[in-house]
Amino acid sequence: MNNYKPIAEIIESSTKSFVAQCYELYQAPKLGTFVQTRDDPSIVGVVYNVFTEPLDPSRRPIARGPFQNTQEKLYEDNPHLSLLFRTEVEVFILGYIDNSKKYKYESPLLPAKIHMGVSLLTKEEIVSFTENINFLELLIEGISTISEEIFSITIRTIASYRQDPEQFIFDSGKQLAGSFSHDQQKLILLLRKLGRGPING
Amino acid sequence: MPFDFELITEKLQKAVKSIKSNTNSFNQRVLKLIDIYQTTELGFVEQKRTEGKHNWISAKFLDENSIYYEANKLPSDYRVIAVDGSHIDVDRHSPIKCVVLNIGTVIFTYGSEPQAILTNSPYTFIGDSEINIFDSSTTSRSPLQGNLMGVKRAVMELTNLADTLEQYADGIPTLALIDGSLILWSILGEQEFVIKELLQDQFLEQLNRIKNLAHQNVILASYLSYPDTSDVINALRICICNENCSNKNPCTEGCVLVNGIRDRDLFIKFLPDNARSALFESTSNVIEKYYNKGNEISFYYLRIFDEIARIELPSWVSNDPNLLQLSHSLIIDQCEKGMGYPVSIMESHEQAVINTNDRENFKMLLDRLLAEQGVNYNTSQKDRSKKFRWV
16 A cells, blocks of 8 residues: 555545545646545545535635736735635545455445545556456446546556556457447447557656 | 515605716715815814814814825735624524624735635623623623624624734734724713723723734724715815804805715725825714724725725824835735725635524524423514414
């Protein structure tokens, strides 16, 4: 496991997904990033949505006009702004790590607890978690939730950590072909998106 | 029963038409007053005011009245601390007499190390001893509700401001800003023991605590948006009125000319953007009778985003040219950041506000606690009829 450093905290939780509020405004993990909770069991998932919104939903931001300086200057001149908004991530659950430190590619039986910390997985941990192609089961099941685009981003991100990225994308495509043999249109769409190649960085 | 708008629309239409037809004459009177304001000598205004032949509350002119001032450059590092309050008044139908007060405080640091802190502090006043002001020499008491609760809130806001300033004052220019007035007008008419406790022992004590931080570059100011005050107009009125006139017996020279005109009507036409007026001093009865030396309240008007605001300052700020200038430039900056209204007051209000949900939750909490203790909650029939609407 990595040296645990939380970057966000769970504020909504279910057995399929959770929402975490980032500790720093705009400092969210990118789409397709693997994260884990410091819960027991530790739940592993992938970021499928990132958004920033006002803390108080009744106070909508209004445009400040083109006369404003750069974003950095705007936030320097108005330091309270960073306290009035929050950046959140939605995470789709791909499995969990059981008591014997084994990966389970299935939904946890209970959701993660509210206020649990969320940290990033290292490249090595991502490679380790995705070594078994079964990790794709929940991800493929969740395409309707996370969208075809996020599925593609996730696979192409994992591919970039592999020694043979093209092979990993090819293997994932084969799994897709099995799952979507009944829906050729969707399969072609997914394969076309995977065909964009690995995402580096 | 739906509200019948038809019944009130006709009267409203007439009122709106009369405003429109009076606008030209109103503007002409304002222009004439601006002319008088610019040409009347400072000494003459003060001479007429101190003659005391009229009893209108009129501003003491401390400056050349025709002058206005542009804002200076901002210091490289500065801080703004603002407070605001909100409260839940006593529910006289409830078996437990309780007031809830929430004070919002913001601390904004600008410059080389920008930082913001937003906090709020809730307080409760429960039971007879806490929700009444007692006269120690008699059995008299005044309940903290309505107007008096507003005064108590002003005291608590100033106390929180003084606490925060003592913690943060470190020599960098710090604007301590409150919403409203530094003049506790509303306490006039209360009994002397109430005035002594809330104004003399508490409010003025906090003003003194803040005054003691003047050497740390602390500037205390209050901000009144779109003020209804007429202190300057009243001073001009004294100069032009017939000496025998009064509010009951208005003269044709001054009284008719100033009728319905407030200070803001004059300064919105006189001041350029971001400029402040000359400095004045309030001659309110409450200040003359109770405020101690050094805490007399001066004020100027400020034009910002096509609005006039009244800025009130204790005399220890207005007597120091450096602090006075800083108050002007820092308040302009706050208004620019808040798109027309000081951002620190806006955010302290947001911290303080007890919204409808919170109020409902507070009532529910109280009901639950009473029920847990088996207290029979015999509310009034009137309260019940409002809570449970039925046909």
